[in-house]
Amino acid sequence: MITRAYIAVVDDDESVRESLPDLIGIFGHEAEAFSSAEEFLASKRVNQAKCLVLDIAMPGMSGIELQRQLALQGRQIPIVFITAHGDDRVCQRLRQSGTIECLLKPFTDTALLDALNAVLH
Numbered sequence: 001m002i003t004r005a006y007i008a009v010v011d012d013d014e015s016v017r018e019s020l021p022d023l024i025g026i027f028g029h030e031a032e033a034f035s036s037a038e039e040f041l042a043s044k045r046v047n048q049a050k051c052l053v054l055d056i057a058m059p060g061m062s063g064i065e066l067q068r069q070l071a072l073q074g075r076q077i078p079i080v081f082i083t084a085h086g087d088d089r090v091c092q093r094l095r096q097s098g099t100i101e102c103l104l105k106p107f108t109d110t111a112l113l114d115a116l117n118a119v120l121h
Contacts, residue, residue: 005050005120009033010040010066011082012058016105020053020112027113037061041069049077051119053112056083056090064094078119082107 007029009020017033024031031053034040038060040052054063061069063081070077081094084105091102101115 005029006045006048007031007051007053007116008040008043008045008049009053010035010037010058010063011053011055012036013055013084016055016082023109023112024053024116027116029116037063037066037069040066047075051116052077052079053116054079054081056081056094057085067099080112080115080119 007024009017009024009031011017011020011033012035014035017035021031021033032043032045034043036058040046052066054066056063063079063083067079078100081091081099081102082105083090083102088104091099091104094102100119103111103115
């Protein structure tokens with residue numbers, strides 16, 4: 001059984017920011033949405049996140065750049081990357097570089113739950 005975790009959703013798409021925290025709440029976790037990588041980094045809860053659901057392509061700092069920035073700061077937060085831009089090759093490259101989960105939009109509720117379970121274990 002996974003304990004309740006604080007999960008940050010970082011995506012520039014408003015519909016994702018509105019829907020995913022509710023869905024993650026149904027899964028038994030607490031979630032908060034951020035419209036950009038910069039907004040997440042400036043938040044007071046950046047150190048509390050047990051997982052990120054992170055869009056790859058965003059204006060400003062991309063999801064991959066945020067991953068690198070967190071690593072430079074010594075923060076090893078598990079990430080579920082999500083993307084509507086690209087194809088499965090993007091996810092394959094991320095997995096080869098150590099990413100545990102990468103989902104192509106649109107994805108199912110079950111796919112997100114499975115991805116969260118994988119990174120939170």
